[in-house]
Amino acid sequence: MIHVLNPGFLTTVQDGGRFGYQRFGVPVCGAMDAYAMAAANLLVGNRPDEGVLEITEVGPAIRFETENIFALAGADFLPTLNGVPIPTGQAMPAHPGDVLECGPATNGFRGYLAFSGGLNVPNIMESKSTCLSAQFGGFHGRSLQKNDEIGFCAPQCWIKGLLQRTVHLTYDFNAPIRVVLGPQADAFSADGLEVFFSSEYRMGSASDRMGCRMEGAEIRLKAGASPNILSDGVAMGSIQVPNGQPIVMMADRQTTGGYVKLGCVITADLPLMAQRRPGDRVRFQAITLREAQRLLADRNRRLRNLQDDLEHNAYW
Amino acid sequence: MEYPIIPCGDSAVTLLIGTELSPAVNRLVFAAFSALQHKLVPGVREIVPTYGTLFIHYNPDVLDYAHLCDWIRGVSAVDAADMPSESRLVCIPVCYGGEYGPDLAAVAAHAGLSEQEVIRRHTEREYLVYMLGFLPGFAYLGGMDEAIACPRLAVPRTHIPAGSVGIAGGQTGIYPLASPGGWQLIGRTPRSLFSIREHEIDFLLSAGDRVRFCSITPEDYREREGRG
Numbered sequence: 001m002i003h004v005l006n007p008g009f010l011t012t013v014q015d016g017g018r019f020g021y022q023r024f025g026v027p028v029c030g031a032m033d034a035y036a037m038a039a040a041n042l043l044v045g046n047r048p049d050e051g052v053l054e055i056t057e058v059g060p061a062i063r064f065e066t067e068n069i070f071a072l073a074g075a076d077f078l079p080t081l082n083g084v085p086i087p088t089g090q091a092m093p094a095h096p097g098d099v100l101e102c103g104p105a106t107n108g109f110r111g112y113l114a115f116s117g118g119l120n121v122p123n124i125m126e127s128k129s130t131c132l133s134a135q136f137g138g139f140h141g142r143s144l145q146k147n148d149e150i151g152f153c154a155p156q157c158w159i160k161g162l163l164q165r166t167v168h169l170t171y172d173f174n175a176p177i178r179v180v181l182g183p184q185a186d187a188f189s190a191d192g193l194e195v196f197f198s199s200e201y202r203m204g205s206a207s208d209r210m211g212c213r214m215e216g217a218e219i220r221l222k223a224g225a226s227p228n229i230l231s232d233g234v235a236m237g238s239i240q241v242p243n244g245q246p247i248v249m250m251a252d253r254q255t256t257g258g259y260v261k262l263g264c265v266i267t268a269d270l271p272l273m274a275q276r277r278p279g280d281r282v283r284f285q286a287i288t289l290r291e292a293q294r295l296l297a298d299r300n301r302r303l304r305n306l307q308d309d310l311e312h313n314a315y316w
Numbered sequence: 317m318e319y320p321i322i323p324c325g326d327s328a329v330t331l332l333i334g335t336e337l338s339p340a341v342n343r344l345v346f347a348a349f350s351a352l353q354h355k356l357v358p359g360v361r362e363i364v365p366t367y368g369t370l371f372i373h374y375n376p377d378v379l380d381y382a383h384l385c386d387w388i389r390g391v392s393a394v395d396a397a398d399m400p401s402e403s404r405l406v407c408i409p410v411c412y413g414g415e416y417g418p419d420l421a422a423v424a425a426h427a428g429l430s431e432q433e434v435i436r437r438h439t440e441r442e443y444l445v446y447m448l449g450f451l452p453g454f455a456y457l458g459g460m461d462e463a464i465a466c467p468r469l470a471v472p473r474t475h476i477p478a479g480s481v482g483i484a485g486g487q488t489g490i491y492p493l494a495s496p497g498g499w500q501l502i503g504r505t506p507r508s509l510f511s512i513r514e515h516e517i518d519f520l521l522s523a524g525d526r527v528r529f530c531s532i533t534p535e536d537y538r539e540r541e542g543r544g
Contacts, residue, residue, distance in 0.1 A: 020362050022371075023447075024448050025454050026452040134493055136512055180326060182322055183323070183330050230366070230369075231367055232367075233330060233364045236325075237325050254449060254450055255448075263325075264328075289326060292326035293381065296327075297376075
């Protein structure tokens with residue numbers, strides 16, 4: 001069990017997301033940076049989409065009441081265990097009474113705290129993710145607060161190769177975020193698309209788990225085109241342009257939307273989007289669907305390799 | 317009839333069945349949805365029916381784009397006449413006016429009708445559930461009498477109780493959860509549109525259902541309240 005001493009800015013239970021219920025209006029939710037979540041889980045020997053704590057901007061302080069193995073991956077929150085700095089991206093043992101403290105995020109915005117065997121919260125619609133908008137899932141449908149206590153499902157005191165279980169995630173924040181055009185790219189003027197892909201946008205302060213609100217040069221529609229469509233589905237990364245400014249729809253997005261969508265951020269680059277902080281500058285670049293799917297396959301291969309390395313190459 | 321398939325990023329496509337808001341288009345959507353849902357293949361994460369499209373989420377690592385398109389084309393080309401013609405009719409009891417429908421008088425005044433006449437017109441029609449979205453269990457209903465259409469509140473309420481039945485423009489709908497909102501509230505239903513009890517998840521409505529409202533008294537409301 002963990003005891004929350006200080007919840008940090010926004011700490012929620014998230015997993016790979018709640019698929020299968022969007023036709024009833026239930027948002028997918030899940031980790032914003034699914035790659036870092038998967039890495040944290042693999043470090044502690046979990047399946048990649050097990051429920052973890054997603055921590056944001058300023059991390060929490062928690063006390064372990066039970067022995068377990070944990071790992072933090074994603075942004076660097078300068079974590080300490082009983083006041084001693086510990087590395088990000090490494091499996092660590094914790095004993096009863098140990099205090100893990102996370103500071104402000106550097107080199108990113110979100111981190112993932114995984115615990116061996118997973119967190120003991122109910123599976124609702126086959127997912128442990130917190131749905132903040134409808135207040136269910138995760139830990140009582142809300143973000144963690146001081147003095148909350150969450151149990152473990154199957155805590156471990158040792159896992160194979162414990163001290164060699166490390167991964168170093170890097171984010172290239174200078175790289176453009178890549179986008180596949182469509183489904184309504186043809187509603188935009190050629191100039192509008194040119195502006196979107198040649199300008200720098202700023203991550204707006206109203207950005208949250210529902211969407212990254214980008215601020216910058218106005219993206220114009222074709223003459224006579226409407227910013228509204230008959231409501232259609234929305235994928236994670238979909239770029240809606242309701243009023244000339246792009247909004248990248250993220251994990252907590254509504255299941256359907258009635259605004260034209262210029263394109264969609266590729267899955268392999270969603271972590272870059274999730275790790276940007278308000279005020280950061282972002283550029284976008286168009287690529288083909290084929291390239292996007294190749295990059296996603298590469299990413300999934302890296303995760304499988306990490307899993308193989310951890311399970312087979314670790315000594316002890 | 318072959319519908320266009322348009323990629324939405326690397327892990328979803330939209331199957332464009334029609335761009336107009338009409339029961340006929342929505343019926344084709346539902347026919348294609350039923351056909352695909354009965355012949356699911358590995359790699360399809362889920363299918364979301366909307367007014368005029370099917371939005372299909374998939375895992376390209378399991379099902380590549382070309383095979384996804386083959387599957388969609390092979391299965392979705394069904395004739396709407398082949399699908400079961402009887403959709404489900406769901407009756408929703410509503411206590412109109414009073415504390416449950418604080419805006420009934422305003423809607424009546426806007427329409428130039430009596431409150432009784434607004435209730436009569438609201439309960440007279442049969443509505444089609446075009447799709448669900450916005451919140452878990454929220455149904456986009458079509459078919460409201462235009463005579464009782466009413467603009468949203470100028471200042472949205474910060475708290476609307478679950479079960480509230482409202483009108484916004486030419487649309488009517490039911491809030492499945494307590495939430496902020498700007499709809500004109502004409503009544504409230506004691507039935508629950510979305511509930512989680514232990515591991516039992518219940519959604520009252522699905523896309524393709526038909527809905528009728530019936531008027532109940534405050535005594536009925538209180539008696540049924542809590543029974544779901």
